[in-house]
Amino acid sequence: xxxxxxxxxxxxxxxxxxxxxxxxxxxxxxxxxxxxxxxxxxxxxxxxxxxxxxxxxxxxxxxxxxxxxxxxxxxxxxxxxxxxxxxxxxxxxxxxxxxxxxxxxxxxxxxxxxxxxxxxxxxxxxxxxxxxxxxxxxxxxxxxxxxxxxxxxxxxxxxxxxxxxxxxxxxxxxxxxxxxxxxxxxxxxxxxx
Amino acid sequence: xxxxxxxxxxxxxxxxxxxxxxxxxxxxxxxxxxxxxxxxxxxxxxxxxxxxxxxxxxxxxxxxxxxxxxxxxxxxxxxxxxxxxxxxxxxxxxxxxxxxxxxxxxxxxxxxxxxxxxxxxxxxxxxxxxxxxxxxxxxxxxxxxxxxxxxxxxxxxxxxxxxxxxxxxxxxxxxxxxxxxxxxxxxxxxxxxxxxxxxxxxxxxxxxxxxxxxxxxxxxxxxxxxxxxxxxxxxxxxxxxxxxxxxxxxxxxxxxxxxxxxxxxxxxxxxxxxxxxxxxxxxxxxxxxxxxxxxxxxxxxxxxxxxxxxxxxxxxxxxxxxxxxxxxxxxxxxxxxxxxxxxxxxxxxxxxxxxxxxxxxxxxxxxxxxxxxxxxxxxxxxxxxxxxxxxxxxxxxxxxxxxx
Numbered sequence: 101x102x103x104x105x106x107x108x109x110x111x112x113x114x115x116x117x118x119x120x121x122x123x124x125x126x127x128x129x130x131x132x133x134x135x136x137x138x139x140x141x142x143x144x145x146x147x148x149x150x151x152x153x154x155x156x157x158x159x160x161x162x163x164x165x166x167x168x169x170x171x172x173x174x175x176x177x178x179x180x181x182x183x184x185x186x187x188x189x190x191x192x193x194x195x196x197x198x199x200x201x202x203x204x205x206x207x208x209x210x211x212x213x214x215x216x217x218x219x220x221x222x223x224x225x226x227x228x229x230x231x232x233x234x235x236x237x238x239x240x241x242x243x244x245x246x247x248x249x250x251x252x253x254x255x256x257x258x259x260x261x262x263x264x265x266x267x268x269x270x271x272x273x274x275x276x277x278x279x280x281x282x283x284x285x286x287x288x289x290x291x292x293x
Numbered sequence: 294x295x296x297x298x299x300x301x302x303x304x305x306x307x308x309x310x311x312x313x314x315x316x317x318x319x320x321x322x323x324x325x326x327x328x329x330x331x332x333x334x335x336x337x338x339x340x341x342x343x344x345x346x347x348x349x350x351x352x353x354x355x356x357x358x359x360x361x362x363x364x365x366x367x368x369x370x371x372x373x374x375x376x377x378x379x380x381x382x383x384x385x386x387x388x389x390x391x392x393x394x395x396x397x398x399x400x401x402x403x404x405x406x407x408x409x410x411x412x413x414x415x416x417x418x419x420x421x422x423x424x425x426x427x428x429x430x431x432x433x434x435x436x437x438x439x440x441x442x443x444x445x446x447x448x449x450x451x452x453x454x455x456x457x458x459x460x461x462x463x464x465x466x467x468x469x470x471x472x473x474x475x476x477x478x479x480x481x482x483x484x485x486x487x488x489x490x491x492x493x494x495x496x497x498x499x500x501x502x503x504x505x506x507x508x509x510x511x512x513x514x515x516x517x518x519x520x521x522x523x524x525x526x527x528x529x530x531x532x533x534x535x536x537x538x539x540x541x542x543x544x545x546x547x548x549x550x551x552x553x554x555x556x557x558x559x560x561x562x563x564x565x566x567x568x569x570x571x572x573x574x575x576x577x578x579x580x581x582x583x584x585x586x587x588x589x590x591x592x593x594x595x596x597x598x599x600x601x602x603x604x605x606x607x608x609x610x611x612x613x614x615x616x617x618x619x620x621x622x623x624x625x626x627x628x629x630x631x632x633x634x635x636x637x638x639x640x641x642x643x644x645x646x647x648x649x650x651x652x653x654x655x656x657x658x659x660x661x662x663x664x665x666x667x668x669x670x671x672x673x674x675x676x677x678x679x680x681x682x683x684x685x686x687x688x689x690x691x692x693x694x695x696x697x
Contacts (some may be wrong), residue, residue: 135471154341156333156459159429162366163457177366191344243600252458283536 102127102145103211106137108155112222116150119218123210131158138164142171148208149175149198150215151163152173153191164255175200178212186212193219239278245279294308294324296522300509301330301338304461304556306479307378307507307564309546310588314533316549322532323525324602325354331554334459335429336366343369348519349526351377354509359431361627362614372516373601374632375527377534379593380504380567380585381448382434382497383482384441386423386474387467388574391492393418393590398493398573399580405499409445412494414451416581424454424464428474433497433506434476436607441500443693444677447573450611467491479566479586486575488560493573498584501653503591503673505600508628516632517689518547524636531642534589543567584671591671592643596628599649599683606686610693621686643668652681 103125113130120128129144131137133155141149141232142164151158165175175198178187186209190197193216236245242264249260268278298320302308311329314320320327330347332338339360342350344367357373359365380461388393393415394408395401401408416423427435439449442608458466460477467475467490475481479554485491497504509530516523536542547564550556556563565571566586570579587593605624609616630648639645643666653675660669681689 135469153337154333156462158334158336159457159459163338163430187344191340191346196340 101126101149101205101211102129102144103148104128104141104144105130106133106141106149106151106155106157106161107130108152112152112219115222116215116218119214120211123214125211137189145171146175147203148211150211151196151198152219153194155195158196161198166290171200183209184264189216194223195219220240241276241283242279245282248282251284295321295326296324296525297326297328297478298349298522298526299328299330299347300349300351301332301341301347302559303332303335303459303482305351305507305564306550306556307381307586308351308555309537309550309567310377310530310534311509312549312555313546315530317536319529319531319533319536320526320601323529325522325525325529329555333461335432339365340367342371342512345512345515348515348522349509349511351507353429353432354505354508354600355431355433355436355608356429356633357508357510358601358604358608358624358627359613361621362461362623364593364608364610364614365431370513371510371627371634372513372629372632373596374509374516374523374628374629374636375509375530376505376594376600377507377509377530379506380498380502380584381478381506381589381593382437382476383479383493383571384425384474384495385478386425386494387491388398388489389422389475390415390419391494394494400505402499402544402571402573402580402582403492405441405495408445408495409441409447412442413445413447414453416447422452422454423473424456424471425454425468426458426472426477428460428463428477430456430613431608433504433604434478436604436611437497437500437504438476439611440607441676443497447543460541462488464488480556480562482578483562483565483572486559486572489575493571496571498658500676501673502675503586503587503671505597505604505656508596520568520632520635523632527633528640529591529634531594531637531640534594538565538587538589540568567634587671592645592668595633595645596630597645597648597650597652598628599624599652599681601625602649602683602686603652603681606681606689607670609686611688616686616690625683641666649683652683653678654670654680 105113105116117128131140177198195215197212244258249255264275264278268275302311315327316330338350341347341375357371360369361371394411442449456472460481463475463477463481464485466472467485537546547560550563551560569583569585571582572579602625608614644664646662646664653673655670658669658671
């Protein structure tokens with residue numbers, strides 16, 4: 101079974117490809133949706149095409165599936181329309197799958213399930229990465245506010261932090277918001293550090 | 294009580310009514326918490342609707358017909374009780390190609406018939422078959438382009454290459470030389486003009502003075518199970534549409550649409566379509582096209598069944614569906630004036646007395662039968678003067694040469 105992954109994100113495609121190889125599929129190709137990708141795909145004659153639901157190139161791909169003379173068999177999205185749960189899970193995970201007509205659903209289902217799992221894992225990884233990035237920048241803002249307080253009010257680092265925290269609690273805000281307000285005010289007053 | 298409702302849209306100026314309904318409180322006033330889901334391809338918008346991730350979608354009218362007829366992946370009966378806009382498309386071509394056309398851009402846009410013939414002549418002079426981007430096979434844009442090209446004897450399936458790509462990728466594809474021009478909803482044509490990549494060659498409003506464009510589509514079954522929610526939403530949308538049509542609000546609306554969560558393009562580009570001030574060539578004065586995009590006036594939101602059938606006639610013409618009475622009935626039933634009437638029964642919206650009309654028959658503003666208020670229909674001529682009678686589709690189709 102020849103599987104083609106169309107993906108902008110090199111990392112997600114690799115995560116998916118690894119999963120498929122581990123599961124014993126070995127005829128896997130990754131095609132980025134750029135330039136003449138449709139012609140490349142046509143030559144490959146895939147059995148299954150996996151694509152990110154969020155990719156703007158889906159309309160281009162679907163048009164090719166309609167007009168292609170090179171593809172021997174029609175390809176449609178999702179092999180088994182009766183399997184609502186599977187389709188729902190795929191759409192939630194952001195997977196779209198195009199499958200050649202005649203491929204038995206028992207053969208496609210594991211591929212699709214695996215794609216859903218890997219897409220979900222990738223999305224989780226990415227949101228953790230985003231969180232980590234946000235946490236890092238929050239940290240920097242709080243550090244800067246602390247040093248302003250330490251300089252201007254001759255506080256220890258611990259006391260500066262305690263002051264920020266109590267101000268945040270009193271105002272019902274996040275520490276980072278109070279810290280940002282302090283930095284802005286300090287910049288405006290020309291007392292920046 | 295507040296009802297949550299998710300609606301998928303594409304980043305386009307004609308998502309305006311949905312954005313205004315959410316951002317200016319019209320939905321909230323009807324007890325609806327509107328969640329607008331930005332989507333970058335029509336395929337994904339369709340799938341989100343068909344598989345129930347959203348309850349409604351900002352959809353190309355021909356795509357709503359095509360999905361119902363089973364022509365675009367999983368078949369699903371859709372119901373379109375509301376038109377989000379009329380007009381709003383622009384065909385742009387690379388400046389080199391446009392150099393073979395009428396140099397006075399205002400004259401070029403005002404004479405679509407002459408320009409179509411110039412375009413036909415320019416094809417032979419171009420270094421390859423012109424590659425023209427269309428946003429979808431089942432788009433009003435593709436249908437309009439085919440109609441326009443064919444009027445000058447150009448076979449859109451043989452003499453040019455139509456390449457499908459979503460609106461947000463059109464400008465980049467032009468920059469990369471992958472396409473020689475494209476027809477898309479605003480602000481993408483204006484963005485290509487502004488970037489100096491292209492010139493306006495034709496505007497939708499001049500090809501069909503009142504061309505059906507985006508509809509609000511529901512799954513038919515869902516709409517029937519949730520009549521109260523549908524009615525509340527439609528009431529919110531007619532108010533939002535009136536707000537969008539008011540020139541006093543255009544600057545505010547353009548600012549709303551410019552946000553990254555919506556169109557994510559500069560407000561001044563978006564404002565061009567709203568105010569009908571179209572810059573056809575970079576650096577030149579705008580050309581006034583007051584009917585460039587309509588949201589409310591002339592009962593724009595009313596889903597005339599005859600317009601669904603006009604779309605059907607064009608799908609038949611280009612061999613995308615076989616012509617038979619059962620399919621005619623199915624296609625016509627996608628547009629739901631009955632739901633529109635029910636939802637707005639107690640409002641002050643002028644309500645047409647009929648559900649079908651001749652398309653392309655009105656030359657000058659015309660007062661028509663209305664159940665309430667005054668209703669004037671604007672001129673709705675096709676540039677070639679044809680009139681579509683929804684009761685006589687066969688005759689209409691036979692009038693095209695070669696009939697296909």
